[in-house]
Amino acid sequence: MKIYVDADACPVKDIIISEGTSAEIPVILVTSYSHFSNAEQPSGVETIYVDSGADAADYRIMKLAEKGDIIVTQDYGLASLGLAKGCVVLHHNGSSYTNENIDQLLQTRYLSAMARKSGKRTKGPKPFTSEDREKFKGLFKRAISH
Template sequence: MKILVDADACPVKDITIKTAKMYSVPVYLVKSFSHYSSHEPVGVETIYVDTGADSVDYRIMQLAAKNDIIITQDYGLAALALGKGCIALHHKGFSYRLTTIDEMLNTRHANAKARRSGKRTKGPKPLTAKDKEKYQALLEEVLGQNRIL
């Protein structure tokens, strides 16, 4: 098992790395070259991909295997991960589920369509300390359950 992070805009990289170290699970940060940094976190592997639509998502799916954990806020990537048998987590502390991902994708599509026609849609709410706590608890739960398997 490994953790693959959609790292271009992930606000919980530090929590993920710290928690994964407690369970001795490797972490891979996948990001585009446009987010290059010479100060990468210690103890994780950073993988850079071309800057382009969905390049990070495609690379994550190439690296992913069944039961790996994917951290993303992208519903499309989450759907691909679930289809491959991965565990997909959102940084606000919820798991993506096969039973709800279609509805999430439909809502995303409807909102994108509305924006293209000039309507305004609500953006995501800011990440709170409570969201981060919820995420860390979920990640610890998932890692603890998979340690037993």
Template sequence: MKIFIDGDGSPVKDTTIEVALAALVEVVIVTSIDHYSLKEYPKNVSFVYVDKGADAADYKIVQLIQKDDILVTQDYGLASLVLPKGARVIHQLGYEYTGENMDGLLEQRYFSAKVRKSGGRTKGPKAFTQADRDKFKEKLLELLN
């Protein structure tokens, strides 16, 4: 089992690494070369850098992820692509994407995109809080156990 992180802009990288280190689980952060970092990470953390492009990291994750791996992402579309592979997918707010909730999430995303395309506005995400981080950590620990 590995934990993959959709790394472009994820606010829970450090929390994921902390939990994975304690559980002796490998973490793979897939991110754009634009986010290259010289920061030192624990030995259980590796990076896969991809070219610039809207979905380059997503395609690489779909290619690499396997059954029973865990993916950390806020991208519903990416989640819908890896669920059929037998991976578990968790959002940074601490809820799990499942086959049961995916259709509704994708439908909501579709209608929001239609509103924006026609000139309307939709709400953006709320600011990420410590309570959100705690809920994420609790859910990740649950998935690992």
């Protein structure tokens, strides 16, 4: 098992790194070159840099991920692909993507995009809270213990 993180805007990287390395599961952070850092990562953590293209991180994660791996992303498209590949896919707000909820999430994303395209305003994501952080930590710990 490996943990892949769509890392550009992930607010729980510290939890993933701490819990993943404690469980001796490799953590792979996939991020764009625009987020380049010389910071040393702990043993067991690898950073892969990709171009800044819209889906570059998604494509790299899908190229590397295998059945049973964990993917952390807020991108519904990547979540859908990860589920189809047999991965466990988590959102940083503490929810799981499942075969039961992904179609509804993709439909909602599509309808929101169409509304914006026609000039309407849509709500963005809710602010990330400390409760979301704790919910993610619990969900993540359960996911890596299976």
